Amino acid sequence: MKKHTIVALVQDRPGVLSRVVGLIRRRGYNIESLAVGHSEAAGISRLTIVIEWHDVEQVVKQLYRLIDVVKVSDVTEDQTVEREMALLKIHAPAAKRPEIVALTDVFDAKIVDVGTSTMVIEMTGSPSKVQNLIDVVRPYGIKEMMRTGRIAMVRGARGHGADDVLEGAGQAAVPSAALN
């Protein structure tokens, strides 16, 4: 089964994350990562979900059934920029510090905290690069690790902006009877 990266724009209303997650849970999918935050438009949040499943088209359609979901795309096949951040607290006795500093330089990572026996590394990069750094520092002893999960954005002009999908918002209150 293939990993899919799904990007969704959702209305920033209470419970929306729960609805999205619940829908995926119902079908027995496992969410590998989920990142959520404000988008460029007021009242609209952007989610990046990574799941492993064969029938992702159906998930995308079902996500659209959620009233709060504005736009959903499976961007797996698109040209995207994907980033993830990790904070790693590693065992760093004085003797090992120069090596660790050198390694972080190679990965363009930052040392953001130095304690008596630990260092905290902040790493931002493509998910694979983040994973490489983790593998490299693991022998020193990782005491704590936190990853944000990936965020993704389609390259170029053909994007996934909130503005184009928000046109026509504020529809008139037409009851179904009027349509019949």
Added chain:
Amino acid sequence: MSEKRTGAQIMCEVLIRNGVDVMFGIPGGAIMPFYYAMWEYRDQLRHVLCRHEQGGGHAAEGYARATGKIGVCIGTSGPGATNLVTAIADAMMDSTPLLAITGQVGSHVLGKDAFQETDITGITMPITKHNYLVKRVEDIAYTMSEAIHVATTGRPGPVLIDITKDAMVAATVPTWEFAFDLPGYKPTYQGNRRQVREAIRLLTQARKPLVMAGNGVIMAGASDDLREFAERTRIPVITTLHGIGSFPEDHPLSIGMPGMHGWVHVNRAIQECDVLLNIGGRFDDRVTGKASTFAPNARIIHVDIDPSEIGKNVRVAVPIVGDARLVLRDLLAELPDRDALGSLHSAASDWMEHIREMQDRHQQKQQYLVRPDGMLLPPHDVYRGLTAALNSRGNYRVCTDVGQHQMWAAQLIDWHRPRTHITSGGAGTMGFAVPAALGVAIAHPGDTVWAVCGDGGFQMTNQEMATVVQEGIRNIKIAIINNGYLGMVRQWQELFENKRYSGTPLSGPNFAMLAAAYGWKGLTIERSEDVAAAIDEAYDTDGPVLIDFRVEREVNVFPMVPQNKSIGEMIYE
């Protein structure tokens, strides 16, 4: 109107503004302010006090299904709300527009396990089209209006609105000028014209075309358009369980119901057809049997208002997202004139002749009954008597429950008009029929409403017989097909589990005496020759009547497609 209104008054005004005139519910602590306010509006908003919130929910569903308007049910917080859950799930599966209003504990104690507190928005998230928790009086007018809009537009469904007690008690000057802020909710009503043309191209070239009509035809009010389309193309029409009534069964192009207990000739026609136009049905597994074997020779055109239904269960050649009526009108508009349809007409006529031959071989409505000597009352005789009475008396609506009696009703009663056959399809909720009939009887006081149920389902919600009496409802009759079993489960046990009748034999009270205790007339019938007179007596009694038909106990519903088999593999006995 610039005066201040309490949240509860605003709730009543939203309902009235949206054309609601009846609600089904039960009060309790957290919802009391709403009941306090509705007293003022009682001339416009009728409240029907049910005996259990599940009954209120099904009554509201029955009302909605019989009218096309939104059904409204009410429960208090905690158990009042959780008792609505089954009806909400039922409405979700059958796309019934339902508004469930629940009271919630005060916003200052939310999440603190207050008395009768339940996270009902959390519980109903997967079984509602949408739901809302409202904590501020200022939000009530907008949110409740949006709730009704969402429930009734697009693919209809249940919406729950949970309102805290303090929001109902607080007062504000309501604003009614608003546009809905729903950027993610834009139902598609108009079908894509190119796909419509492609559908017409396939249909006009077909040699063995079929139309399958589902619930969407009824909900869109598209029966007349369906009829015109069928008559102009002469394509045979199948009606699914929820499509029953969308096309008259006595029409020469009607061939009947497909699926697990559909007719042999219908299922065979599906397996043989080359183009299948499904309008407003969702290819439920009870229709398709094993989906990978369904209609193997057909190119399928699927018209559905919900894009997520298309391609979900079967492969589709031409998807058309849209409202059944609007799409049918487009199909009619794109149809070539009569001369150009000559080849389709002659193919359809040969094809229909073939289907009718299969029907003559396989469908005698009574044929599927093995009638041993000494059988006093086969269920089929009840349906024969009932059908004769329904046809001669007219103006009927029938609510059925779930199980054997439901399938016999779908098979054996003559269905002619939309919104006359009201049943629990997708969810298969036993206990649906009696409370649903209550809602239908209120919606259509001029019609005679029959609840046809088994003795199992009847015993799940029969408390609503008291509601019928208190509300003075006189146009409701109940027929219990009483076989002393949970009959459909017993049938499966007989056919597939070596007659291990585990948990299916079922006793009950004397139902006629129970009816009398509720203030109904109760009759008990044990012989075929007494059926007609009992039904006549029910009709001639001005008031609610229950007939306990004590039928032969171990009769099976045939034909039948065993679960997960192809619909081409039917068993007859």
